Amino acid sequence: MKIPLYDIIVIGAGHAGCEAAVAAARMGSKVLLITMDLNKTAQMSCNPAIGGIAKGQIVCEIDALGGYSAIVTDASTIQFRMLNLSKGPAMWSPRAQCDKLHFSINWRYILENTSNLDLWHDMVTSLTFRESNICGVHVSMGAKFHCKSVILTAGTFLNGRLYIGNEMVDGGRMGESPSLGLTEQLSRLGCTTARMKTGTPPRIDARSLDLSKVVMQELDPNPSKFSYLPFKTSIQRGKPQKPCYIVHTNENVHDILRTGFDESPLFQGKITGIGPRYCPSIEDKLRTFAGKDSHQLFLEPEGWNTHEYYLQGFASSLPLRVQMDALQEIEGLRGVKIFTPAYAVEYDFFDPTELKPTLESRILPNLYFAGQVNGTTGYEEAAAQGLIAGINAHLKLNGKEPFILKRDEAYIGVLIDDLITKGVDEPYRMFTSRAEYRILLRQDNADSRLTEMGYELGLVDQFRYEYTKLKHDTISAYIDLSNSTSLRPEDINDYLRAINSAEITTRKKISNLLSRPDTSIKPLLKNVPRGTFLETGLTEGLEALSSIETEQIQNLLDLPWGKTAGKEEIDSKYVHEEILQSAEISIKYKGYIEREKAIADKLRRLENLRIPDDFDFSKVTSLSMECRIKLNRYRPRTIAQAARISGVSPADIQVLLIYFGR
Numbered sequence: 001m002k003i004p005l006y007d008i009i010v011i012g013a014g015h016a017g018c019e020a021a022v023a024a025a026r027m028g029s030k031v032l033l034i035t036m037d038l039n040k041t042a043q044m045s046c047n048p049a050i051g052g053i054a055k056g057q058i059v060c061e062i063d064a065l066g067g068y069s070a071i072v073t074d075a076s077t078i079q080f081r082m083l084n085l086s087k088g089p090a091m092w093s094p095r096a097q098c099d100k101l102h103f104s105i106n107w108r109y110i111l112e113n114t115s116n117l118d119l120w121h122d123m124v125t126s127l128t129f130r131e132s133n134i135c136g137v138h139v140s141m142g143a144k145f146h147c148k149s150v151i152l153t154a155g156t157f158l159n160g161r162l163y164i165g166n167e168m169v170d171g172g173r174m175g176e177s178p179s180l181g182l183t184e185q186l187s188r189l190g191c192t193t194a195r196m197k198t199g200t201p202p203r204i205d206a207r208s209l210d211l212s213k214v215v216m217q218e219l220d221p222n223p224s225k226f227s228y229l230p231f232k233t234s235i236q237r238g239k240p241q242k243p244c245y246i247v248h249t250n251e252n253v254h255d256i257l258r259t260g261f262d263e264s265p266l267f268q269g270k271i272t273g274i275g276p277r278y279c280p281s282i283e284d285k286l287r288t289f290a291g292k293d294s295h296q297l298f299l300e301p302e303g304w305n306t307h308e309y310y311l312q313g314f315a316s317s318l319p320l321r322v323q324m325d326a327l328q329e330i331e332g333l334r335g336v337k338i339f340t341p342a343y344a345v346e347y348d349f350f351d352p353t354e355l356k357p358t359l360e361s362r363i364l365p366n367l368y369f370a371g372q373v374n375g376t377t378g379y380e381e382a383a384a385q386g387l388i389a390g391i392n393a394h395l396k397l398n399g400k401e402p403f404i405l406k407r408d409e410a411y412i413g414v415l416i417d418d419l420i421t422k423g424v425d426e427p428y429r430m431f432t433s434r435a436e437y438r439i440l441l442r443q444d445n446a447d448s449r450l451t452e453m454g455y456e457l458g459l460v461d462q463f464r465y466e467y468t469k470l471k472h473d474t475i476s477a478y479i480d481l482s483n484s485t486s487l488r489p490e491d492i493n494d495y496l497r498a499i500n501s502a503e504i505t506t507r508k509k510i511s512n513l514l515s516r517p518d519t520s521i522k523p524l525l526k527n528v529p530r531g532t533f534l535e536t537g538l539t540e541g542l543e544a545l546s547s548i549e550t551e552q553i554q555n556l557l558d559l560p561w562g563k564t565a566g567k568e569e570i571d572s573k574y575v576h577e578e579i580l581q582s583a584e585i586s587i588k589y590k591g592y593i594e595r596e597k598a599i600a601d602k603l604r605r606l607e608n609l610r611i612p613d614d615f616d617f618s619k620v621t622s623l624s625m626e627c628r629i630k631l632n633r634y635r636p637r638t639i640a641q642a643a644r645i646s647g648v649s650p651a652d653i654q655v656l657l658i659y660f661g662r
Contacts, residue, residue, distance in 0.1 A: 016386030066459025165319030
């Protein structure tokens with residue numbers, strides 16, 4: 001039998017692996033995706049939700065670049081919320097509850113209908129090398145595959161181990177075997193590895209709950225979505241959303257949980273991996289917040305047609321009997337039954353500071369790492385890394401320049417820069433606070449930031465590209481209209497009085513009035529006849545796009561679950577509302593946006609100051625010893641990247657600027 005030859009082999013079909021495989025294949029590489037269970041494609045191993053604070057922005061960025069996470073999420077959504085609407089638009093973050101079975105099925109459909117992409121069901125046990133170059137993989141059943149590059153996206157499966165009290169079993173998820181052999185091989189070849197820990201809460205049988213004693217979380221009456229494509233989701237077209245419920249622990253619950261502390265693998269030292277500080281187990285919460293007599297929990301539905309609910313906030317590794325006894329004491333959960341107990345997972349990860357900004361290993365050429373193997377946590381962070389790894393693996397094989405997003409261009413850029421320059425001392429998750437340019441990196445403008453890049457890469461199809469141009473031309477037209485049009489007092493004072501805003505005595509430009517925090521663009525435009533011409537032009541432009549047929553759009557229309565209405569049903573009024581919101585944000589926050597752009601432009605000078613790849617920092621004796629050690633270890637590509645490394649002082653940066661003649 002002739003051994004198949006692929007350009008790229010992707011190991012693992014989680015969120016990172018799916019994005020990596022599809023991106024590389026759509027760009028033209030011949031790709032093989034190997035996974036231990038094809039029926040668990042893009043499995044939502046923890047909570048059945050996508051997005052959240054900063055994470056939602058990442059999903060929007062993936063969509064803008066031509067990835068599929070947003071499309072699959074929208075097709076699988078059972079409830080949508082826009083978080084932080086009481087704060088400024090830089091903080092608005094989309095989040096969707098998903099049907100996790102539909103999510104997995106929809107992703108598998110995408111994989112099976114992507115050209116240049118093959119699938120294989122088995123466990124990779126080792127990589128093969130010719131001299132120092134990666135050339136293939138071996139799988140557990142004896143098959144061999146040749147390739148030019150490998151992307152490792154093994155999630156929590158590398159030497160994974162599950163804990164419930166004193167019980168311990170090898171596995172990457174409940175009932176699933178771990179991935180063995182790869183960590184040891186890569187460690188021998190020079191890659192630094194360590195252990196991390198995560199956990200997941202019990203899955204509750206809703207038939208055993210008394211929902212009259214719990215609080216239903218208010219639903220969003222006007223649900224939005226993730227993808228920038230102009231197609232409504234099923235819940236936007238009127239399908240009722242499924243609610244979440246809020247419950248609380250109490251002192252009785254806490255007392256019962258404390259009885260299991262002496263059997264906690266976390267407190268006994270059996271688990272040595274680093275756990276997530278921002279998503280602690282319930283026993284961690286009791287120790288860290290010892291004076292708190294109650295903790296809020298959320299009951300989240302796992303699908304349209306299941307009674308299974310996820311109890312967010314109750315992750316644990318305590319013994320099963322302790323979990324069950326404690327759950328009985330929560331209001332509404334007396335007599336509760338569960339499908340799966342809470343458990344902890346410990347697994348191997350690799351030091352991300354040994355990676356290039358492309359996510360290629362600096363130690364083993366043409367080997368890329370993406371997802372939780374880099375010490376991150378979350379589906380969204382994993383998917384983003386997979387997309388970037390898939391793009392760059394293809395580009396390198398074809399002799400093209402790498403694709404690297406900067407910190408002022410995308411949360412994805414912040415994520416990867418943080419990983420490779422700072423490393424991780426706990427599972428890394430994204431927050432808006434990690435981004436110094438977050439007013440530039442909003443969830444409403446990722447398409448204007450990134451879609452042209454995706455088009456140049458070959459990931460964004462013609463329909464999306466033309467639609468994005470039409471949308472942002474219209475946004476610009478509304479901004480220009482607001483800057484050039486003045487309103488008379490008699491036209492606008494009734495509206496201003498109604499919202500308790502100061503009346504005007506002379507003509508004021510719409511942009512001036514929008515600078516007030518309580519005004520909005522739609523009521524102001526009612527007094528501008530020319531504004532209707534823009535909406536008419538948008539409608540005509542959308543109609544003109546209907547003749548464009550492309551692979552990504554067809555996949556969207558044909559998804560097994562939650563498929564959208566066809567292009568003939570694009571709702572121009574809905575698109576118009578999105579455009580008005582983006583235009584209003586751009587006008588209302590113009591000062592903040594321009595200030596951040598100015599700061600980013602100033603610092604970009606340092607981003608453009610390249611450091612030679614093989615430069616020996618130890619010969620620059622004017623640098624502090626700590627600085628020389630750190631720079632030789634992390635190998636920054638630019639002066640700006642060097643400045644973000646812990647232990648590198650402003651004085652050290654000045655030395656580097658002088659040394660390189662800047």
